[in-house]
Amino acid sequence: MVIVDDSIVRGTTLKQSILSILDRLHPKKIIVVSSAFQIRYPDCYGIDMAVLGRFTAFEACVSLLRQHTGMI
Numbered sequence: 001m002v003i004v005d006d007s008i009v010r011g012t013t014l015k016q017s018i019l020s021i022l023d024r025l026h027p028k029k030i031i032v033v034s035s036a037f038q039i040r041y042p043d044c045y046g047i048d049m050a051v052l053g054r055f056t057a058f059e060a061c062v063s064l065l066r067q068h069t070g071m072i
Contacts, residue, residue, distance in 0.1 A: 001027040005034050011056035 001022065005014060014032065022030060 001025070001029065002031045002033060005032065014056075 003014075003018065003022070019030065
């Protein structure tokens, strides 16, 4: 199952609502695709995005680095 989202910033709606609903369908795999660029760093002048660790793209980058360096 492929899901297309227009933008994923914190991933809250995706994690808490959409994926839990889709999980009831028991898909073999869920692939999430975003059409927007990755938001990895805070924007101090725009929307309330001051906490770095809450961005899905930032968390994914940290996770990949841990896997590649063996620091899981």
